[in-house]
Amino acid sequence: MTRTRHVLLLDLQDDPAAIAAYRHWHRPGGPPAAVSRAIRAEGITALEIWHVGDRLVMLMETTPEFDLAAKAVRDSADPDVQAWETLMDRFQRPLPFARDGQKWVEAERIYALADQPSCP
Incomplete structure (x- = not known):
């Protein structure tokens, strides 16, 4: 099965207690089981969040049918997901260049070793 990788970034409040x-x-x-179920139901096959300083990086692998905009619509109607998002809002802060209301910002891949010519 072909999978698509998404890399998203978000900052945390620069406060050790909030980060902890x-x-x-x-x-x-x-995370509540309902949130994990909602993630899996959308065609997200793997999801990791990495942390350094006050920066988060989310690595997400999805099926070809995954639609981030459709997931956002369904999440906005799910009270369990909304409760989780409201809780997480206390700890998160958008990147300085994020659009209004945008939390996670998707990164653009600009380099892949596999795309580079082999060295003799």
Whole structure:
């Protein structure tokens, strides 16, 4: 099965207590089961969040049918997802160049070793 990789970024509040709380909420078993179900139901086959300083990087692999805009619409109608998002809003802050209301900003891949010529 072909998968698509998405890389998204977001910042955390620059506060050690908020960062610790965010990390605690993301431990195994931390997010509500309904949120994990909603993620899996959308064709997201793998999702990781990496952290350094006050920056988060989300690595997401999806099926070819995945539609980020459609997921956003369904998430906005899901009270469990909205409760989770409201909780996470306390810890997160948008990147300076994010659009109004945008949380995670998708990165553009500009380099891949596989695209480079082989060296003799």
